[in-house]
Amino acid sequence: MQHEDKHIHVDDGLPDDICQRLGIPLNNMVLSHLISALNIFDLLEISAPISFTDYAQPIVDRLAAVIMPRLSHSKLNCTPEDAEKISHAMACYCLKFTTTNHWALLSQDNISTNYFQDIYPSIYYLIESFLPSINYPKEIVPPTYLNAAILNMISIIFYYLDITNVDAITISLNFSGSPFTNNMIEAILKDHISHASVHFVTEVLDDSADIYLSDTLCDDVSKPQVIWKNPPTVSDWQSLAELIIRLKKNKNDQQSK
Numbered sequence: 549m550q551h552e553d554k555h556i557h558v559d560d561g562l563p564d565d566i567c568q569r570l571g572i573p574l575n576n577m578v579l580s581h582l583i584s585a586l587n588i589f590d591l592l593e594i595s596a597p598i599s600f601t602d603y604a605q606p607i608v609d610r611l612a613a614v615i616m617p618r619l620s621h622s623k624l625n626c627t628p629e630d631a632e633k634i635s636h637a638m639a640c641y642c643l644k645f646t647t648t649n650h651w652a653l654l655s656q657d658n659i660s661t662n663y664f665q666d667i668y669p670s671i672y673y674l675i676e677s678f679l680p681s682i683n684y685p686k687e688i689v690p691p692t693y694l695n696a697a698i699l700n701m702i703s704i705i706f707y708y709l710d711i712t713n714v715d716a717i718t719i720s721l722n723f724s725g726s727p728f729t730n731n732m733i734e735a736i737l738k739d740h741i742s743h744a745s746v747h748f749v750t751e752v753l754d755d756s757a758d759i760y761l762s763d764t765l766c767d768d769v770s771k772p773q774v775i776w777k778n779p780p781t782v783s784d785w786q787s788l789a790e791l792i793i794r795l796k797k798n799k800n801d802q803q804s805k
Contacts, residue, residue, distance in 0.1 A: 562592070563599070575599065588644040594637040594704055604643055611639035611688075614681045623670045623714075623803055630708055637704045642682055642697070645689045659695045664702055666793045667744045669800040670715050675701045715796045716745040720757035720771075724764060733761070733776075740785070744792065758795050761788075 563583060567574055580601045586592050587600075600608055616635035619626050626634065664672040675698050682688055689697045705711070719737070723729040730750040737748065749757055753768065760769045763777050772795070774788055 562586075577601070584643075587640055588646075590644060592640075594640065594707060595633075598640065600643075604646075607643055607646060607688075608636070608639045611642050611682055612636050615639065615678055618674065618678050622674050624674070624705070624709060624711075626709065634704055634708050637708070638701050641700055641704065642688055645693065645697070659699055661695050661698050661702075664699075667796065668702070668711065668715050669796055670803075671702055671705055671711070672698070673800065673804075675705075712745055714745055715800065716747060717759065717792050717795055718747045718749060718757040719759045719761050720753065720755075720769075721748055721750045722753060722760065722762045722764075722766070723776075724762075741789070741792070746792065759788075759791060 563574060563579060566572075566579055566582065567576070570576075570578070572579060580599050583592070583598050584601045584604045587598060587604075592598065612632075612635040615638050616631050619631040619634055620628065661672060679689065679694065679697070721730045721733055721737075723733060727750070734748045734750055737746070753766070755769055755771060758771060760766060760771055760773045762773070762775060765773060765775060772791060774791065776784060780788075
């Protein structure tokens with residue numbers, strides 16, 4: 549055990565289990581303090597029905613009220629129900645930063661959010677935009693934990709939402725030879741980049757797509773063209789990835805104006 553990571557998991561039935569064992573009602577103050585402490589040390593499911601103490605509940609309510617309007621009006625197309633669940637879960641997460649025992653929290657020494665800045669800019673910059681409001685009028689999330697906070701709030705969005713169409717890019721595949729070639733290229737691409745909300749159109753010349761990928765230039769296409777005359781090399785993959793990231797950023801910038 550000294551050489552392995554240790555994990556503690558608490559399921560949603562914990563409040564009922566404690567009440568049954570101690571013979572106390574669900575609204576008992578001892579239970580509220582215990583549940584609040586478990587949340588601070590990140591030992592609760594984010595969907596757990598938690599009753600907080602008089603100290604913690606106003607903080608959760610204020611943070612949820614800050615976050616929910618931004619989610620509701622974001623490009624994520626949250627339903628009101630999803631926006632409420634996500635904002636409450638994020639508020640509960642931020643509550644743990646109000647304890648002075650920051651040693652219990654992850655440091656951001658080895659945490660990078662670059663992937664999300666590149667692949668899901670709408671999500672990343674949405675969260676970055678409401679962090680100042682979370683920290684007003686006094687600091688809740690200290691600067692040394694900002695990356696950890698952003699990463700965990702992104703994970704909450706992934707928990708509740710289907711993000712397959714967030715910051716989506718469409719690639720039109722039009723290789724000569726046969727339809728089997730398009731199907732093969734699509735299968736290869738899906739294995740490598742479908743996680744990045746990239747969708748594919750095959751066998752039809754679609755100028756509404758964001759990228760035209762073929763082995764031959766097409767004068768009828770106005771969108772960026774990527775030409776692979778031979779099986780793609782490492783530099784070909786890198787160039788395609790850089791183009792996808794650039795288009796995602798441009799789309800996010802245009803929608804933010």
